[in-house]
Amino acid sequence: MESTAHSPSIVRPGALKSSFSVEPLAPTIGAEIGNIDLTSPLDDDQYTALRAALVKHKLLVFRDQDISAAQQVALARRFGELEVHPVFPHHPDHPELVMLGGDSKIPGRENIYHSDVSWRERPSMGSMLRCLECPSVGGDTIWVNMAEAYARLPESTRDALDGLLAVHDLLPAFGTRMSTDERAARRAAFPPAVHPVVRTHPETGERVLYVNEAFTTHLLNYIEKNDVRFGIDFRLAEMDLLQYLYRQAAVPEYQVRLKWRPNTIAFWDNRSTQHYAIQDYFPARRRMLRATVIGDVPV
Template sequence: MATITETITEPLTTLRLRPESPEKPAVEKKGFTGTKYDHDKDAGGEKDTNYPYTWALPTFNNEKYPPLTPFEHKDPGLEALKHENPREFLQGGDVSELTPRFGSDVSGVQLTQLDARGKQQLARFVAERGIVVFRDQDFIDQSPEWFLNDWGSFFGRLHIHPTSSHPKDHPEFHLVYRDMSKTFNYEFTDRFTSSVWHSDVTYEEQPPGLTTLFLFDSPASGGDTAYVSQVEAYKRLSPSFRSYLETLSAVHSGVEQANFSRAGNRGGTVRREPVENVHPIVRTHPVTGEKALFVNKQFTRYIVGLKKEESDTILNLLYDHQAKGVDFQVRVKWTPKAVVLWDNRITAHSAIVDFDSEQDGRRHGARITPQAERPYLAKA
């Protein structure tokens, strides 16, 4: 049986960045811009000096990090609740809804130009919509220091992943990397599909909130990302079942993910000892006040206080509900320079690994993952 571990950051499509051999002219792929770069030269091997994002190629180190400590988190979206026009940061942009209640697509707004007030409104907007795609961004050409200090840290304490790869000297980035010779992703070859619905690192005492994902390089097609609304998933359940779930908590564990790396997979590195934490099965979002399911097949292990058969039955029902709920899911098609923001507290997602890196090219991206509050269920 394949170990179920975190499906590392979702595949996107932004830039086509690979040069042809000297004998061949540059090829322009539909929907992509830029020069093509040689994806045979990658992390751990000969570096392609023409590739503009070598600073972000994956590395692994054996440095050991201490356990994470609790901290007080105040969601910046709370400030936007006081704003008379909380969507003024979208003025001049074009906003379309992916579905009526879940997901938005925005063009004409540059994330790098937002001030503190704009970022507060952004946090509220993502909390309300669950997942938001921003098109045609200049995001990927910012410095690592800007990514971490000016952007990610505004939304919470930056999480350092215990097992994933990161750019040299910048462990706060969680990297996606897959080329024709290697992958640092978790993928499955012994199942019908590689998709696994999950929310990121929910085993932490304070799991992530507003999360940012972008790619430096990717295939010309394929690699969409699917998202599901945990708010809508909760609302679809019967009132009596919702009430029962609100009495329950579940264990979320990072042990299996660490053991996967200790077995020599990924980079074979475990920089922080794995933890398990108990979280409510239904949580409240601090900005919107809405309730959402908070379980995922990747990291949720069992319901506290129930017998195994009872726990497995309830959790499998909820996992099946998430996976089959196409009327509260969206599938994001990535375009050049797109950036995706989602609220990890109220969504789950799955990579769609439908491309062949040997033929279709390299996928190289980064996730910035600020932590949020400890999950809680507000009393009625």
């Protein structure tokens, strides 16, 4: 089966052969891609090799890529259909690009471990973030390999997660930015989504821990999967388990940390990672443009 931008199949390791270089950034996640000019459209071989590198390393970093907003949209669209985010401000000419970053009066609030738009029925396959402006010190971003996080859980915990479902919701993270009427409209348009606590990556078959503290609110069927004495046991045990799972993203051994420079692009797989934008630079500015590729329904 051939791989296309809209019908991905498992990409074989041999597809990594290409003219660009791939330099790992950390033992478990991340690679810097060199010897490539993203101002030119990707040919089929480049696309196939980059998709293979993305799936393998989960985060790709490209330095010194002075591309336009239109070129960023075209590049991201090569990997699939792009979403239009319902809350973040959009680029005036390209609604597929969200504009991220505060100013000297409003700090950013992305400093929480999360996977982009996990509250959608079809969450993101990947996100492509381009740095326009950043401070000389501070404003790094951390990414986490959540397949590794799942694989290194105790076996008894992995067994306990089998069949569990989690609820992901837009409003806890974004509702404070909205009026009462806006919250009601967003709730109607984007009801909470239910996804497996452990999803299977559609291209690798990896098992991935898929809960995050930004959007996952509770476990839907905890009481069905566990024996409890009283209601208080059910609630406390559920919350304890969910908090334990949230904390797996903070394990340094599963992470890589990127120092931004203008014209740096990070492209990551939201199906197998979480990330955390460090807010240590306010009131300096950090301005970014993000394109988000729509994914599949987690299973």
